[in-house]
Structure formats: structure tokens, C-alpha cells
Amino acid sequence: MANLKALAKDTAIYGLSSIVGRFLNYLLVPLYTHYMPKASGDYGVSTNMYAYTALFFAILTFGMETTLFRFANDEREKPDTVFSTGFTMVGSLTAIYLLLVFGFITPISNYLGYAEHPDYLLMMASVVALDALQALPFCFLRFQHRPVRFMSLKMLFIFLNITLNIIFFVLLGKTSVFYVFFINLLCTGFITFFFIPDLFKINWHFDRKLLRRMLSYSWPILILSVMGILNQVADKILFPKVYPDEAQANVELGVYGGCGKIAMIMAMITQAFRFAYEPIVFAKSKDADKNEYYALGMKYFVIFTLLAFLGVMGYLPILKYMIGSDYWEGLKVIPIVMAAEIMMGIFFNLSFWYKLIDKTIYGALFSMTGCIVLLAINIWGIPRFSYMACAWGGVAGYGTAMLLSYFVGQKLNPIPYPIRSMAFYVITAALFYGVMAMVPKEWPEWIYLAISTVLCLTFAGIIYWKELRKKPAN
Secondary structure, eight states: OHHHHHHHHHHHHIIIIIIHHHHHTHHHHHHHHHSSSSGOOHHHHHHHHHHHHHHHHHHHHHTTHHHHHHHHHHTSOOOOHHHOOOOOOOOHHHHHHHHHHTTTTTHHHHHHHHHOOOHHHHHHHHHHHHHHHHHHHHHHHHTTTTTHHHHHHHHHHHHHHHHHIIIIIIIOOOTTHHHHHHHHHHHHHHHHHHHHHHHHSSSOOOOOHHHHHHHHHHHHHHHHHHHHHHHHHHHHHHHHHHEEEHHHHHHHHHHHHHHHHHTTTTHHHHHHHHHHHHHHHHTTTTTTTTHHHHHOOOOOOHHHHHHHHHHHHTTTTGGGSSSSSSGGGGGGGGGHHHHHHHHHHHHHHHHHHHHHHTTTTTHHHHHHHHHHHHHHHHHHHHHHHHHHHHHHHHHHHHHHHHHHHHHHHHHHHHOOOOOOHHHHHHHHHHHHHHHHSSOOOOOOOHHHHHHHHHHHHHHHHHHHIISOOOOOOO
16 A cells, blocks of 8 residues: 555656656647648647657667666665766767768668758757656666756756747747757757766766676667657658658658647657656565556546547547647547557556566567568558558557556466456546547537536546445445
């Protein structure tokens, strides 16, 4: 129970930085979609470029975030040594990456379709490098259970980012995606300086033998991370390459990216849960009741993400104003993208069985299989169905990885997940969403909102009655 209370407390604090931060960043979406209209394709460029940055961030961190938790919680290791060894590894890889990008910027920009704007690549490559250098310090704050400092730095970045965007786009009237990247670089660089005092407090020691063991643990996680990121961004990377109309590709991608932002509330919940849950899982790995705890964590994750799904779909007539009206044609992807995000979150929760027994290669194989499914659907479907293929490809990819992880995990390291209870909530949420979807389009929006409110409250009431209310003493 104490661990569950710690999970709830840390999830609330991490969730504040994640959910509030993402919400504040969402305020930039109407800003961008207003000042960068659909026809300009600039929002599509932004969507494409941030897909590349997510991929290279995963490569540069080399799975060291999870690896840090695994080794820092080992009683035989000194946490400072684990941190300094991992940070040295990431820092060296980042330096090589920057040398390659800056040294070969012309052929790289030509290949990626940004021959006229190599500055976009240089700025975002620098952002990725700084983010990679911040990754382990942020991770170490989580290991030290310092969520307030973690949240403060994350919120400071968001505050600066929003303020500068308002200054450049609203007050100065800038309309180019160049300023999106430029502002990101300024803010990321500024936050990096706040970690300097923390780095001086570390008792630095590089351990070659420890590094070899850490790399042995982390390289499957690297593959897992890269495949996981590809599951999230491969469609956005592939889209301009395989869409038949090159001039229209960034326009279509901008619509998909803009509408996908609304669905990202599910990613917020998953991220907040991960930040709090991952340190506790590794710390609890030696307890006798660990499997029951993991099963309960999975159950509550599923329940509350389903509630979030109903909330977003129920209030979509309001949430759609977060993006410019000329992007609304893509709203139909939102329930599909959210379903994929739920599957991704379940896959993350399932991942602990192989992380805790040092069999991370399984996660890499599951994620790789899911990624192959996603890529196949996107390559075949984008020329035929545009961004709808991207949405369904995500469901197929995450669904494949999720099912593989569950069935293999139950054979090698069984955990008593409450499948019947979770299935009840999934079916109930699906029925409630079906009722929302059947409301005639010609009815006034207030009727849809009223029906959706009743359904969401009913679902929340079911959760309270079955899970949260105090049972009478026997």
C-alpha cells in the first residue's frame, strides 16, 4: 500500500509537469495552425522534422535511462558511478553525432528534402544533442525521487517556449517554421545550464567493466527504443517519401500532425505514469508481492486511460478548436490514434517482465515485429488512403507488439493480470463510445455534449463503485 501511495503521489507531480506542460504546449497548436495555414505545408515540415528528432534522441540515449535505474538500484553498484559512466557514454555518442551532421550537412539535407533549408537540420540536430545530454540528469532526478525539481525544470522550458512563440508569432508576426525550431533551440540550451550544479555534485568515476555490463543490458533496450519510436514516428518520416503528390505531401502530413495533437492526451497519461512507475518497479523487484503490484498497476492504467479516451471523444466538439478549422478534416483519425496510444501504454506496462529478468532482447524482438507491421501498412496504404493508413498502421503495430509481449511473458514470467476485470472496462468503454458515435451529426452539439457527459460520469461512477469505494468490513 505504501508503494501504491508513492506511485500516486509521484504520478500526480510528474503528471502535473507532463499533462499541464503538454496542455500549455497545446496552446501553441492553434497558434501554429493559424500562422502556418494548411496550404503552406509548414506544419507538415514541423511534424516531419520532429519525427526525425525523436528517432535520433532514442539512438543517442542508447537505452541508458532504463539501464541507469537497473544498475543504480543494484546494491553492488554506486549510483554516482553508474550515472557518470552512462553519461560519459551518451556524451561521447552525442559528440560524434554532431560532428557527422555538421560535417555532412549538404548531402544529408539534400537526401531528406531540405536542400534549401539546411539550417532546419542544424538547429534540430543541436536540439537533439542537448536533449540527449539532459536525459540522464533528468533520469537521475527520478531515481533520487526529486519530482519537484524535475517538474520545475520541465515547466520552465515550457514557459519559455510558449512566451517566445507568442513574441515571435503574435507580436512580431513571424509565419515561418524556422522560428519554431529556433525557439526550441534557445529554450533547450537555456535549460541545459541548470544541470551544471547537479553535475558538480556527482562523484565522477568512469568504470570500463561497468560500462560493458551496462551496454550488454542497454543495447537490446536501444533496439526496443528505436523500434518503439519508429512505431510512433515512422509514418511521419515515410509520408513525404511515399505519398504520390510531393507538393501536397506536407499539407496532408500537417493535417494528420495537427489532429494527432488532440489525441496526444493519451501520451501524456502514459508518460506521467511511466515517470513515476518505472523507478518504483525496479525498487520493488525484490519484494514477494511484486507480481500482484504489477498486475494492479496495469489494471488502473487501463481503467483511467479508457476514461481519458471517453473524455476526449465526448468533448471533441470543444477540443477541435485547439487546431485551425482548415485542419478539421482529419478529426476522424483521433479515436484510432488514441486506441494505438492505449496499446502502446499497455505494451510499456508489459515490458517489465523482461526488463527485470535481464531479457530485454525480447522487448526488442516484439517492438521490431510491430514496427515491421506498421511499416508495411504505411508503405502500402499511404499512397491509397493518405494519413488514415498512418492511424491504422499504429493500431496494428502496437497491437502486434502488445499481444506478443503478453503471451510470451505469461509463459516465461507469468503475472496474474486481472484480464476479466480489464475486459469489462474495455467493453463498457467501447459501448459508451459507440453510443457517442451514433448521435446524429445534424443534432445540436449541446445534445452530443450532454449525452457524452452522462456517459463519462457513468463510467467514472462504475470505477468508483467497483474500485475506489471503501468495502464494508466483514
